[in-house]
Amino acid sequence: METLYVPQRSRAVLSCALAGPVDAPALATAFEAVTAEQPTLLTHIVAAEAGPVLELLPEPERPRLITRPSDEDAYAEELNNPLTVGGPLVRAVLIGEPGGDTHTFVLAVDHVITDGHSAITLLNRIWDRYGQVLGAGADAVTVAPPAVTEVPVWPAPVSSLLPPTDAAETAKYLDRRTEETRRRPVALLPYDVPPAAESDEGRPAPRIEVARLRLDADDTLRLRELARSTGLSVHGLVGAALLTAVRRRMDGAGPRVLGCMSPVDVRSRLTPPLSAEVMVAAVTAHLHALEVSPDSSPLELAGELGAALGNHIERGDHFQEMRIMPEVPRNPLLQMGTVINTNMGVVPGPRLPEGLRVTDVRLVPARENYFPQAGRSPLMACVTSFDGRLAVEFPHHTACFSTEFMAALRDDVHATLLALVDTDGTRPPAEVMA
Structure with missing residues (x-):
C-alpha cells in the first residue's frame, strides 16, 4: 500500500512563525540529531525490480538545515519547492536575518514517510531538541549527531x-x-x-x-x-x-x-x-x-x-x-x-526555550x-x-x-x-x- 504515495508526489509543509532570536547552528544540530534517530528521514526513493524502495542517502547528501534571508515571497517559494523522487524526503529551512528577532521555520516531509500526526510530532521534536542543545551549552552545538547505522531497522509497513x-x-x-x-x-x-x-x-x-x-x-x-x-x-x-x-x-x-x-x-x-x-x-x-x-x-x-x-x-x-x-x-x-x-x-505546537515564542503554526498539504x-x-x-x-x-x-x-x-x-x-x-x- 505504501508505494501508492510515490506517484502522488504529495508533501506536508509545516511552518512556524517565531518571535525572538534563533541560534541557527544549534537548530542545525538539533535537526541532524532528530533525523539520525529515524532512518526513513535519511532516505530517498530508488527503483528496484519489485518496485520503488527506500534507501539511505549517501552521507554528504543527507538533509541539513538550510538558512535563507527573509523576503516577501520566501514562504511561497518554499511551499512551491518540491521534494523530488531521488532526492531527500525531508527539508528544513530557517527564513530570517542572522541576529534578527523574526524568523519562519519551514519543514517539508514527503507523504511517502509521513502523515499529519507524525509530521507535527517531528516538528515538535526538532524544537524540543533545540531547547536541549541550547541548555547543554556552546560545546553541544558542535557535537556531531549520532552515527547512523548503514543497516537500519526500518519501521514496519502499516499495512x-x-x-x-x-x-x-x-x-x-x-x-x-x-x-x-x-x-x-x-x-x-x-x-x-x-x-x-x-x-x-x-x-x-x-x-x-x-x-x-x-x-x-x-x-x-x-x-x-x-x-x-x-x-x-x-x-x-x-x-x-x-x-x-x-x-x-x-x-x-x-x-x-x-x-x-x-x-x-x-x-x-x-x-x-x-x-x-x-x-x-x-x-x-x-x-x-x-x-x-x-x-x-x-x-x-x-x-x-x-x-x-x-x-x-x-x-x-x-x-x-x-x-x-x-x-x-x-x-x-x-x-x-x-x-x-x-x-x-x-x-500541540512547539515548546520553545525562554526568549523565543511561536506566533503562528501552519500545516499545508502540497504536491x-x-x-x-x-x-x-x-x-x-x-x-x-x-x-x-x-x-x-x-x-x-x-x-x-x-x-x-x-x-x-x-x-x-x-x-x-x-x-x-x-x-x-x-x-x-x-x-x-x-
Whole structure:
C-alpha cells in the first residue's frame, strides 16, 4: 500500500512563525540529531525490480538545515519547492536575518514517510531538541549527531500491522464500495481559470497558493461548545460549511450529490497503537456521498457526516479501506470526494526555550502535479487547531483556481462557521486572513 504515495508526489509543509532570536547552528544540530534517530528521514526513493524502495542517502547528501534571508515571497517559494523522487524526503529551512528577532521555520516531509500526526510530532521534536542543545551549552552545538547505522531497522509497513481478516470479506467490501461509487458518483468543483493557451505568454507562472481562514480563540471555543451541545463534531460542522460553499459554486438550484472525504488516523487504532514518532503514513479515508442544496442546513449536514464517519470506524471499515487502497489507481472514484476535509483536531505546537515564542503554526498539504486540463477537482481543506484557534488552509494551484475565486470560497466557509456561533445576531463582518 505504501508505494501508492510515490506517484502522488504529495508533501506536508509545516511552518512556524517565531518571535525572538534563533541560534541557527544549534537548530542545525538539533535537526541532524532528530533525523539520525529515524532512518526513513535519511532516505530517498530508488527503483528496484519489485518496485520503488527506500534507501539511505549517501552521507554528504543527507538533509541539513538550510538558512535563507527573509523576503516577501520566501514562504511561497518554499511551499512551491518540491521534494523530488531521488532526492531527500525531508527539508528544513530557517527564513530570517542572522541576529534578527523574526524568523519562519519551514519543514517539508514527503507523504511517502509521513502523515499529519507524525509530521507535527517531528516538528515538535526538532524544537524540543533545540531547547536541549541550547541548555547543554556552546560545546553541544558542535557535537556531531549520532552515527547512523548503514543497516537500519526500518519501521514496519502499516499495512502489515492491520488486524487479520478474511480475504473474502475484503473482496465483498471492495465490491460494495465500487457499486456505491458507480451508483452515486459525486460532483467535483469546476475550475474558474480557463485552460492555458499559446496567447497567454504574459500570464504569471502558475504556482501553489493558500487561502486561509482562522477563528479567534473565543469563536473556536464557541464552535466546540456548539458541537458538544448538539451532539455533533467540529469535523462535521467544518465539513458542512465546506460542502455548502462548494455547492453554491455549482449550477442548478436543486440538490447535487457531493462527497466529503475524511482522512482517518489508523496509528491510534492499531493494537498496540503506533507512536506518532514513527515516520510512516498511517492514514486511510472515509468517503460519504450526500445530497447538498445551496441552502442546506449546516447542522443537518454535520449530523449526517458525523454519523456516517462514526459508523464507518465502529464497523472497522477504516481497516478495510487501507486493504483496498491498491485498487484506487484502477478505480479513483473510491477516494474521489468533492471536498477533502483533513481535520487534524486539537494538536500541540512547539515548546520553545525562554526568549523565543511561536506566533503562528501552519500545516499545508502540497504536491508536485496538478491537472488543469481535468477542468474540475476536489477541494482540499486542511483543518488544524493550534493554541486554541481553529484554522482552515485551502491550498490550490493557480492554473486551476484563481486567487480571487479561492478567497471568495474561503470567506463563504468562514461566514458559515461564524453564523453557527453567532448566538445574538450582532456579529460584525468576518475578518479573514490571506
